[in-house]
Amino acid sequence: MRNNDTLYIVVPCYNEEAALPETSRVLLGRVAELAEGGRVSAESRVLFVDDGSKDGTWDFIAGLKAVSPYAAGLKLSRNRGHQNALLAGLLAAKEDADMAISVDADLQDDVSVIDGFLDKYYEGFDVVYGVRSDRSSDSAFKRGTARRYYRTLRKMGVEIVPDHADCRLMSKRALQALAEFKEVNLFLRGLVPLVGFPSATVEYPRRERKAGESKYSLKKMLALAWQGVTSMSVRPIRLILSLGVTLLLLGIAALIAFSIVAACGHPEWQWTIILAAIAAACGLNLTATGIVGEYVGKVYLETKARPRYIVEDYFK
Ligand code: UDP
Ligand code: MG
Numbered sequence: 650m651r652n653n654d655t656l657y658i659v660v661p662c663y664n665e666e667a668a669l670p671e672t673s674r675v676l677l678g679r680v681a682e683l684a685e686g687g688r689v690s691a692e693s694r695v696l697f698v699d700d701g702s703k704d705g706t707w708d709f710i711a712g713l714k715a716v717s718p719y720a721a722g723l724k725l726s727r728n729r730g731h732q733n734a735l736l737a738g739l740l741a742a743k744e745d746a747d748m749a750i751s752v753d754a755d756l757q758d759d760v761s762v763i764d765g766f767l768d769k770y771y772e773g774f775d776v777v778y779g780v781r782s783d784r785s786s787d788s789a790f791k792r793g794t795a796r797r798y799y800r801t802l803r804k805m806g807v808e809i810v811p812d813h814a815d816c817r818l819m820s821k822r823a824l825q826a827l828a829e830f831k832e833v834n835l836f837l838r839g840l841v842p843l844v845g846f847p848s849a850t851v852e853y854p855r856r857e858r859k860a861g862e863s864k865y866s867l868k869k870m871l872a873l874a875w876q877g878v879t880s881m882s883v884r885p886i887r888l889i890l891s892l893g894v895t896l897l898l899l900g901i902a903a904l905i906a907f908s909i910v911a912a913c914g915h916p917e918w919q920w921t922i923i924l925a926a927i928a929a930a931c932g933l934n935l936t937a938t939g940i941v942g943e944y945v946g947k948v949y950l951e952t953k954a955r956p957r958y959i960v961e962d963y964f965k
Contacts, residue, residue: 652771654747656680656689657721658763659738661731662710663700665754667861669709672756673697677717679760684719688767692745694721697754698738701728730869732835732876735815736827743824750818755858757786758816765851766818775823775846779816782852798874805882808842810850817841829956834880836873845959883946890939897936900929 658676662669676695683689697710699722713720723741725734735751742749748770752758762779769777784792802809815837819827826844842848865873878885903925911918 653687653690654770655745656683656693656767657738657742657746657749658695659698659735659742659749659751660695660754661698661700661734661738661751662702662706662754663728663731663734663864664702664704664706665861665864666702666705666709668755668859669697669706671859672754673709673713673716673720675756675760676752677713677719679763680719681717683763683767690747691718694719694742694746696721696723696738696742698722698734698741699724700731700734701725730872731815731865732837732873735837736835739819739824740828743821743828746821746824748818748820749824751815753816755861755863757856757858759853759856762816762851762853765853769849769851770818770820772849773847774849775820776841776844776848777818778810778813778841778848778850780810780850780852781812781814781855783854784812786855786857798877802839802877802881805878805884807839807877807881809838810842813838813850816853819844820846822846826956826959829959830953832880832953832955834876836877836880839877839881843955846961883943883949886939886942886946889935889942893932893935893937893939895932897929897932900925900927900932904929 658680660672660676665672673695680689680693680695684691684693695717697713697720699707699710707722707724710720710722710724713722723738725737729737739749739751750763750766752760752762758779766777766779787795799809799811819841823841823844823846826846827840830840830843832840904922907918907921907925911922
């Protein structure tokens with residue numbers, strides 16, 4: 650069994666001074682145990698990423714080096730949001746690490762999940778998704794909306810692991826592949842499945858936030874949800890196109906039918922011809938918009954310059 654690879658635990662932190670004392674104690678302690686047991690290398694780190702916090706988060710992180718040799722810190726110049734902070738940490742980690750695990754600063758993701766991740770990693774999986782088995786700590790509203798949202802996303806053709814947020818392990822080559830995705834509108838949950846490679850899931854219970862408040866305001870949550878649709882899928886444009894074509898065809902059919910009825914001795918039907926004409930004109934308009942949208946969608950995907958494929962193996 651392989652062992653002793655270098656692990657980086659990446660922790661995005663935004664105004665987390667209340668949660669960090671406990672979080673850093675637990676995570677640094679866990680990495681120390683794993684390193685001493687030879688499960689991960691002594692070069693392993695817990696990398697705290699300060700996402701432009703306005704409180705004492707960075708001072709706390711900077712002070713950790715004196716506490717533990719396993720502490721590392723990365724400070725962003727300003728608040729760029731959870732997804733960007735996480736990516737910054739993962740891309741920094743890929744330089745020195747063989748694998749990186751991302752967890753939130755509030756320890757809602759149970760740390761026991763780390764052992765499950767490592768087992769799967771050493772079995773040869775490149776991506777291990779943490780799946781929340783018990784979401785009872787989230788409100789019923791949050792659970793209900795999340796479920797409906799992910800169902801909609803999948804209908805839009807976005808491949809998503811159910812009940813998985815951003816708690817996962819990625820191997821070095823998966824991180825290197827992720828770095829090939831140059832897009833700035835980030836939705837990591839949708840991108841990581843596109844990276845491919847052998848993947849597995851590990852279940853864990855989702856806990857209450859240890860300290861401090863949720864840093865995901867309703868506004869940030871809605872922004873992330875919208876990002877998920879608009880950065881991963883051009884299907885909304887297709888919806889407009891199919892709506893337009895349907896309306897156009899129905900309008901034309903009604904126009905013909907009503908004209909025949911009116912011409913066959915029912916002049917009182919004449920006004921319905923106008924309705925049909927309006928529907929057909931609207932349909933034509935939407936169809937035209939949808940076709941233009943189709944090209945805009947193509948331009949959008951081209952500007953993302955995503956890798957067309959990622960090679961897993963090659964020999965000659
Ligand atoms: N976070 C961040 N930048 C932000 C907002 C949040 O780095 O702009 C971090 C936050 O510190 C935490 C993680 O993202 O480590 C998840 O946030 P939170 O726990 O508040 O979200 P919730 O679990 O309530 O959805
Ligand atoms: Mg949280």
